[in-house]
Amino acid sequence: MENKDTAMEKRIPVREWTVPIRVHHWAMAISIFFLIVTGWYIADPFGVSSGETVHKFLMGEMRYYHLLFGIILTMLFVWRMYMGFFARFHANWKNFLAFTDWKNFVKQIKFYLLVSNERPEHVYLYGPLQALSYIGLFVMIFFIVITGLILTGAGYDHGLLGLAAWILTPLERLMGGLAVVRYVHHILTWLFVLFIIVHIYMAFWYDIVFKEGTVSSMINGVVFKAKEH
Amino acid sequence: MGGTNGSGNRRTVEKQYRELMEYCQVHLDQIEETLPEPRESFQEGLAARGISRREFVKWTSFITGVLMLPPMFRPMVARAAENFNRLPVIWLNFAECTGCSEAFLRSSYPNVDDILLDTISLEYHETLMAASGKQAEENFKKAMTDFEGQYILVFEGAIPEGMDGKYLRIGSEGKTSKEIGTEAASKAAAVICIGSCSSFGNVQAAKPNPTDAKGIRESLGIRTINIAGCPPNPVNFVGTVLHFLMFGALPPTDSLGRPLFAYGKRIHDYCERRSHYDAGEYVEEWGDAGAKRGWCLYKMGCKGPYTYANCGKVRYNDGTSWPIMGGHGCMGCYEPGFWDTMAPLEKPISDQAIGVEGVESKVNTVFATLAGLTVAGVAAHAAASAIKRHGPEEETKKKAEKK
Numbered sequence: 303m304e305n306k307d308t309a310m311e312k313r314i315p316v317r318e319w320t321v322p323i324r325v326h327h328w329a330m331a332i333s334i335f336f337l338i339v340t341g342w343y344i345a346d347p348f349g350v351s352s353g354e355t356v357h358k359f360l361m362g363e364m365r366y367y368h369l370l371f372g373i374i375l376t377m378l379f380v381w382r383m384y385m386g387f388f389a390r391f392h393a394n395w396k397n398f399l400a401f402t403d404w405k406n407f408v409k410q411i412k413f414y415l416l417v418s419n420e421r422p423e424h425v426y427l428y429g430p431l432q433a434l435s436y437i438g439l440f441v442m443i444f445f446i447v448i449t450g451l452i453l454t455g456a457g458y459d460h461g462l463l464g465l466a467a468w469i470l471t472p473l474e475r476l477m478g479g480l481a482v483v484r485y486v487h488h489i490l491t492w493l494f495v496l497f498i499i500v501h502i503y504m505a506f507w508y509d510i511v512f513k514e515g516t517v518s519s520m521i522n523g524v525v526f527k528a529k530e531h
Numbered sequence: 532m533g534g535t536n537g538s539g540n541r542r543t544v545e546k547q548y549r550e551l552m553e554y555c556q557v558h559l560d561q562i563e564e565t566l567p568e569p570r571e572s573f574q575e576g577l578a579a580r581g582i583s584r585r586e587f588v589k590w591t592s593f594i595t596g597v598l599m600l601p602p603m604f605r606p607m608v609a610r611a612a613e614n615f616n617r618l619p620v621i622w623l624n625f626a627e628c629t630g631c632s633e634a635f636l637r638s639s640y641p642n643v644d645d646i647l648l649d650t651i652s653l654e655y656h657e658t659l660m661a662a663s664g665k666q667a668e669e670n671f672k673k674a675m676t677d678f679e680g681q682y683i684l685v686f687e688g689a690i691p692e693g694m695d696g697k698y699l700r701i702g703s704e705g706k707t708s709k710e711i712g713t714e715a716a717s718k719a720a721a722v723i724c725i726g727s728c729s730s731f732g733n734v735q736a737a738k739p740n741p742t743d744a745k746g747i748r749e750s751l752g753i754r755t756i757n758i759a760g761c762p763p764n765p766v767n768f769v770g771t772v773l774h775f776l777m778f779g780a781l782p783p784t785d786s787l788g789r790p791l792f793a794y795g796k797r798i799h800d801y802c803e804r805r806s807h808y809d810a811g812e813y814v815e816e817w818g819d820a821g822a823k824r825g826w827c828l829y830k831m832g833c834k835g836p837y838t839y840a841n842c843g844k845v846r847y848n849d850g851t852s853w854p855i856m857g858g859h860g861c862m863g864c865y866e867p868g869f870w871d872t873m874a875p876l877e878k879p880i881s882d883q884a885i886g887v888e889g890v891e892s893k894v895n896t897v898f899a900t901l902a903g904l905t906v907a908g909v910a911a912h913a914a915a916s917a918i919k920r921h922g923p924e925e926e927t928k929k930k931a932e933k934k
């Protein structure tokens with residue numbers, strides 16, 4: 303008991319995440335959640351058989367919210383890229399290079415696989431594996447945004463996206479037509495599901511293993527680091 | 532403000548159309564002088580086949596609409612139609628099933644499109660001509676020299692390139708389809724590909740494509756107008772040729788060479804079942820209550836959302852019907868590679884296959900399994916972590932204990 307108390311005392315709060323990064327994180331989380339739910343409905347809709355057609359608009363609503371959050375996600379992506387290059391605090395793109403530190407990379411893998419208790423160093427904002435998986439996440443977001451924009455622009459109601467047709471249409475052809483674009487969009491959705499399972503688990507695992515408050519850090523921005531001895 | 536702007540806009544547009552109209556008139560005058568004389572007068576041909584003047588005028592309105600021109604162009608369409616059978620056409624049949632020719636030339640009762648295509652000046656058409664053997668080949672050469680630079684070349688069918696093109700050799704000289712096509716295309720005024728085979732390769736080019744079949748554009752590397760479809764709609768072919776007669780140029784196309792007037796929007800955008808799609812009313816099984824009420828065929832694998840075509844607008848066989856109206860989903864036959872990209876044709880995307888050949892499975896099954904494995908992996912990791920009491924704390928604690 304006493305031991306634990308001293309451990310608590312040794313911890314000092316460190317500002318890890320800035321406000322924009324936290325807002326960005328939760329905005330992404332919410333949009334992606336709704337995109338998966340509505341996207342799932344679009345992929346495998348359940349029919350509504352009772353009632354008059356004129357009073358029903360379920361798929362219409364789902365598509366509306368899917369597109370709404372889709373555009374939000376698109377803007378969030380642009381915002382994060384902007385922060386990566388121009389923000390002054392804790393958002394620099396160089397943090398994603400953490401994986402180039404090979405020694406630390408091996409350490410982290412060993413630590414995760416419960417082989418060694420030696421803790422990987424915390425030089426960058428992310429650990430080496432984290433950096434890699436977040437690069438992967440941004441690649442996934444990039445592709446789902448592009449395929450989503452192609453699908454949005456393809457319809458009768460392409461609206462403002464008509465302005466981007468000069469790039470979206472050639473991409474659509476390059477991929478092999480709308481059916482392929484939609485298929486890729488569908489596969490990417492599944493990759494998001496896989497990512498989310500691991501992401502949430504790792505956040506809680508960190509929280510429990512390091513006792514630094516990882517989960518709450520995305521809300522209050524603070525992690526509690528052990529004092530160096 | 533808005534009002535003045537609107538009418539200003541309209542004036543500009545009207546001016547543009549008037550100029551286009553003048554251009555069209557001049558061009559028609561010119562071709563009426565220069566095109567070869569018809570074998571049979573078009574108006575007499577109509578009368579002989581029992582089409583009244585009134586029906587003909589109705590048809591011109593229809594085609595003007597299909598071409599997305601304003602109604603004042605109706606007389607121009609009529610004039611172009613009168614000259615339709617003066618335009619020399621060479622029609623080559625390559626790797627195909629002749630379904631396109633069938634769709635064009637055979638219908639239970641004639642309408643104006645059929646008559647145009649019936650009386651079209653076919654200088655050479657392998658399936659329809661009376662000549663055969665050496666004589667046929669001579670006709671082909673004669674047509675190419677007589678009408679050099681004037682004829683429309685129509686391709687029906689893909690070019691198999693495998694084995695140096697020997698999968699398809701025609702005539703006593705044993706020329707490959709590629710040789711024949713190259714020669715004929717070099718002297719043509721314009722090249723039109725009829726059907727998905729000549730446009731994109733279609734079923735011949737579907738995986739594993741044993742004969743290495745290719746569409747004309749890809750194989751010969753020339754500019755073609757692609758009237759894709761399996762079969763395509765005769766109206767779109769007639770519209771393209773009329774456009775050529777009226778303006779002396781082929782209609783604007785998308786990057787796949789398909790005329791925008793016909794291939795600019797998706798099936799899904801024109802579909803009469805679309806309100807059922809948006810409402811969430813789907814046919815779940817062939818012949819169920821939803822099917823009887825004309826609900827959306829999305830869950831039966833309709834490919835309308837991925838297919839650019841005007842089928843729902845112009846329909847087939849004189850506007851009688853089209854696949855979705857008949858109760859089966861679209862199968863995407865106007866799109867390149869649809870056999871591969873849209874399979875299975877009667878199932879939605881969740882049932883598409885993923886994986887390499889031989890070890891394929893439905894994408895949803897594969898990824899649901901992966902998600903299950905991930906959850907299991909995560910749970911195993913959690914359990915192992917708990918047993919090992921992992922973490923730097925334990926390490927420091929152990930060190931402290933040692934001391």
Ligand code: HEM
Pocket residue numbers: 334337338340341342344345365368369371372373375376446447449450451453454455484487488490491494836880881
């Ligand atoms: C994490 C992000 C996203 C997820 C998980 C997601 C998921 C999905 C899914 C599962 C589908 C159905 C595909 C199918 O038929 O199998 C879909 C369709 C679609 N998505 Fe997304 N999507 C995301 C982002 C976006 C974005 C950023 C946009 C556009 C700005 C977008 C636009 C569309 C459109 C237009 C459709 C087709 C709807 C229709 O044709 O009715 N999506 N999405």
Ligand code: SF4
Pocket residue numbers: 798799800802803804805806808826827828829833834835836855860861
């Ligand atoms: S039947 Fe096909 S094209 Fe028509 S609304 Fe349904 S999915 Fe779209």
